[in-house]
Amino acid sequence: MTGxxxxxxxxxxxxxxxxxxxxxxxxxxxxxxxxxxxxxxxGPNGSGKTTTLRCLLGLVSPTSGDTLVGGHPYxxxxxxxxxxGAALEASGFHPGRTARGHLSVVAASAGIAxxxxxxxxxxxxxxxxGNRKVGGYSLGMRQRLSLATALLGDPSVLILDEPANGLDxxxxxxxxxxxxxLAAEGRTVLVSSHVLSEVQLTVDDVVxxxxxxxxxxxxxxxxxxxxxxxxxxxxxxxxxLAESIGQQASVTVTTDTTGALLVTGMSAAEIGALAFAQxxxxxELHAQEHDLEAVFLELTSSxxxxx
Amino acid sequence: xxxLRAEFRKVLTTKLxxxxxxxxxxxxALNVLLMVYLVPxxxxxxxxxxxxxIPAYVNSIVASCANxxxxxxxxxxxxxxxxxxxxxITATFLASPRRAPVMVAKAVTYAVIxxxxxxxxxxxxxxxxxxxxxxxxxxxxxxxxxxxxxGGVILGFAIYAILGVAVGSLxxxxxxxxxxxxxxxxxxxxxxxxxxxxxxxxxxGGALDAVMNMTYRQGEATSGLLTAWAGGLLLIxxxxxxxxxxxxxxxxxxxT
Ligand SMILES: Nc1ncnc2c1ncn2[C@@H]1O[C@H](COP(=O)(O)OP(=O)(O)O)[C@@H](O)[C@H]1O
Ligand SMILES: [Mg+2]
Numbered sequence: 001m002t003g004x005x006x007x008x009x010x011x012x013x014x015x016x017x018x019x020x021x022x023x024x025x026x027x028x029x030x031x032x033x034x035x036x037x038x039x040x041x042x043g044p045n046g047s048g049k050t051t052t053l054r055c056l057l058g059l060v061s062p063t064s065g066d067t068l069v070g071g072h073p074y075x076x077x078x079x080x081x082x083x084x085g086a087a088l089e090a091s092g093f094h095p096g097r098t099a100r101g102h103l104s105v106v107a108a109s110a111g112i113a114x115x116x117x118x119x120x121x122x123x124x125x126x127x128x129x130g131n132r133k134v135g136g137y138s139l140g141m142r143q144r145l146s147l148a149t150a151l152l153g154d155p156s157v158l159i160l161d162e163p164a165n166g167l168d169x170x171x172x173x174x175x176x177x178x179x180x181x182l183a184a185e186g187r188t189v190l191v192s193s194h195v196l197s198e199v200q201l202t203v204d205d206v207v208x209x210x211x212x213x214x215x216x217x218x219x220x221x222x223x224x225x226x227x228x229x230x231x232x233x234x235x236x237x238x239x240x241l242a243e244s245i246g247q248q249a250s251v252t253v254t255t256d257t258t259g260a261l262l263v264t265g266m267s268a269a270e271i272g273a274l275a276f277a278q279x280x281x282x283x284e285l286h287a288q289e290h291d292l293e294a295v296f297l298e299l300t301s302s303x304x305x306x307x
Numbered sequence: 308x309x310x311l312r313a314e315f316r317k318v319l320t321t322k323l324x325x326x327x328x329x330x331x332x333x334x335x336a337l338n339v340l341l342m343v344y345l346v347p348x349x350x351x352x353x354x355x356x357x358x359x360x361i362p363a364y365v366n367s368i369v370a371s372c373a374n375x376x377x378x379x380x381x382x383x384x385x386x387x388x389x390x391x392x393x394x395x396i397t398a399t400f401l402a403s404p405r406r407a408p409v410m411v412a413k414a415v416t417y418a419v420i421x422x423x424x425x426x427x428x429x430x431x432x433x434x435x436x437x438x439x440x441x442x443x444x445x446x447x448x449x450x451x452x453x454x455x456x457x458g459g460v461i462l463g464f465a466i467y468a469i470l471g472v473a474v475g476s477l478x479x480x481x482x483x484x485x486x487x488x489x490x491x492x493x494x495x496x497x498x499x500x501x502x503x504x505x506x507x508x509x510x511x512g513g514a515l516d517a518v519m520n521m522t523y524r525q526g527e528a529t530s531g532l533l534t535a536w537a538g539g540l541l542l543i544x545x546x547x548x549x550x551x552x553x554x555x556x557x558x559x560x561x562x563t
Binding site: 050051054060061074081086088092093094096097101102104105110 | 309312316389395400401402403404405561
């Protein structure tokens with residue numbers, strides 16, 4: 001890495017494919033990706049993630065708006081592979097080339113020494129398979145080769161499009177640690193996915209889009225804080241407790257099939273204090289974990305959820 | 308410079324070039340053998356012994372490596388369309404986001420490969436012609452004529468490779484590009500020549516024959532060919548026009 005931190009910026013990006021009406025893949029999208037953090041770029045299939053990344057990388061020309069890498073358009077970077085490493089969906093390999101051959105071609109195009117090819121092959125766990133033709137690779141091995149290609153120039157920015165596709169759970173865990181350590185070194189890491197749960201443990205920030213439009217943008221924790229948490233309460237005296245809870249302003253209480261009370265609008269501590277004051281015995285009191293996947297689905301479902 | 312190194316490495320890391328070189332050499336050998344030992348149906352009034360007395364015919368045996376030009380066209384087409392077919396074009400343009408130098412590097416690379424194919428095929432046709440004609444009575448192989456053929460094959464094959472790259476970047480579908488190019492070379496071009504005489508000289512095949520000194524086809528002298536210089540210039544003209552159109556469309560294109 002060249003040492004400097006490089007932020008990514010997407011400003012009012014719009015991309016319409018084709019003439020006339022065309023396909024509106026991205027619509028007035030703006031966000032920033034900060035160095036030293038892993039940012040998840042999320043949205044359902046066809047929501048415009050790949051198109052946005054390809055605009056950012058100078059492969060697709062925006063209809064309007066612009067995209068910047070460290071303040072410059074990608075096409076004006078002096079040494080692009082040392083600045084940005086990208087592994088894009090549907091970028092490919094010649095099946096007749098070996099992984100080593102593929103990497104040596106990319107290395108030549110950026111003036112990178114051949115020794116680095118061996119290094120990145122080892123880094124992604126392809127040292128053994130490196131001399132085999134890519135045509136015989138599994139999807140997971142191709143993902144690793146994509147990652148190796150992105151890492152060739154030891155870039156300050158890493159852009160990965162659906163990197164977890166085709167990886168086994170072990171591979172996903174490995175990728176998570178790997179991306180975390182890259183961000184810890186001060187690099188900018190942008191990872192797209194159509195499933196939040198895949199990257200939930202990896203990312204610090206999220207950018208969520210739907211049909212090419214921004215629906216949520218911020219830290220992962222801020223994504224859930226807007227939602228009302230549910231507190232589950234069990235008590236042998238639940239009827240009396242439900243009554244007194246129900247008297248509080250803007251609180252809802254329901255009873256589930258097991259007899260537990262589901263309370264929204266009050267924190268677990270407040271409920272505990274109320275029960276204590278009322279002399280009601282509690283058997284269970286806990287706030288339900290936020291189901292981020294549910295939040296994500298709600299935000300990106302076709303009907304609703306504009307933030 | 309880096310782009311140029313990358314383009315050469317692309318060619319050297321697959322087996323395609325070697326296979327096509329092998330096919331082209333075999334095809335050239337076949338051409339020489341046919342011209343030395345057989346007489347085309349259309350020229351049955353003469354016998355092969357008589358044809359071999361004609362200096363232009365003997366020189367055309369040496370120049371018959373011209374027919375291997377189709378393999379050079381194919382390598383250019385496959386090299387370019389392969390980038391789109393396997394989506395390696397993404398990696399190419401990520402490394403060199405300024406696309407014009409990439410197109411130039413590709414043109415230079417394939418021109419060099421075309422020239423190498425040309426030299427090897429020329430060596431095969433000259434060598435095989437010399438050997439097979441040895442026991443026969445024949446007009447001499449004139450060194451100065453062969454030298455012109457050598458110059459012509461280098462220029463002509465370089466241009467054909469560039470034409471292949473240009474066709475491949477205009478028609479990105481590999482199968483479609485190959486079919487269209489082969490239909491043009493083997494069907495449209497001969498048809499035009501046969502029915503509209505004057506087109507022969509102005510089509511790429513006629514220009515290549517002119518620059519390579521390939522004046523005899525089907526046992527008859529081709530009429531109305533341009534001079535070697537004019538043929539060479541015409542070929543360069545084709546490459547420039549097609550290359551510029553291909554480059555302009557490639558510079559703007561969305562890579563998805
Ligand atoms: N080259 C293209 N021509 C026309 N439409 C395209 C092209 N590329 C993508 N699209 C359309 O743009 C939309 C967004 O696609 P994409 O960016 O691939 O989404 P994602 O990566 O989020 O799945 C989709 O409707 C897709 O069909
Ligand atoms: Mg995508």
